[in-house]
Amino acid sequence: MREKTVTEAHIDFSEYLDRRRLFVEQRLIGYLIATDPDILWQSMRYSVLSGGKRLRAILCLSAAEAVAEAAAVPPKENEVFETVMPCACAIEMVHASSLIHDDLPALDNDDYRRGKLANHKVFGEAVALLAGNALLLYANEVILTKTPSSVDPSVIAALVTELARACGPMGMVGGQVDDLAFTGSVDAVKSSSDNDGDLLLERIHCRKTGALIRFSLWSGAKLMGAALSELDVLEKFANTLGLAFQIADDLLDVTGDIKSLGKTPGKDVQAKKVTWVTVYGSERSRRRLKELENDGLALLDNGVFDPAATTHLKSLLQYAIHRSS
């Protein structure tokens, strides 16, 4: 059979993303139709349904699809979606919760998110804070009550445990606290050894951004009954993708504009945040990204997965690196 041209492959991947985004959006709307208390649900819907790439939900679905393809009798796409969608949507709720809190005046103090006013600019700080809390807890409720009964309860318990770990002191909240603690210390970090700088950057971002990305890939695979060897490869791939996503994000802060980013650019430099770009500069950050791209692609070709089963995961890594928003 003739190999696809680059353009054909690109169109295929765009369709792949669009189809999954559509399913995720539709399901999220369904999970968020409640109205009591009305202002709280409005605020929750405002942030969850305000666009976004849906990268984490799609990573969850793609990891599930990669594992499903290896099954003796691969399940149909629809079955995979039905099994994984509650968890994929829960991840988007947790992500939205963290964005609401991140934008609050006490943290990043940003007025814009995804090209719209930040949640607290529309609903006020009190409701925004509570909507963030509610989304975090509702995400767990969705996993516990909407995951199909065919899934082993021990797997559901593991999902809730690992999601809590990804959010809490070992995850996003811990990473955010370190991010705050080191804000303003760029010069000190620059004058430390490369090794210390790398360790600090890794410590912040592995938890602040990496933890939810790791959970996204792990949970999709776990729901499909992945073998330990598959989980191991996906964990390494998730660490590589998480780091690459963060460096790309740091670069976008200096190269992007408010229209494509949907939020205020240049804030990391202005706030003297410790990021790859503020510590090592754009050139070195780009070189590191290239290394991570090569490493991530090689990881998926190490013989554990059939190469065809991970085509979309590879494209997702490249998308996370080369995106403009």
Ligand code: GRG
């Ligand atoms: C409530 C769980 C929770 C945590 C509170 C505020 C906080 C502690 C942590 C901050 C975590 C955070 C906002 C990390 C930044 C991650 C990041 C780069 C977000 C942008 O992700 P994209 O580009 O956004 O995937 P879209 O809009 O496409 O979804």
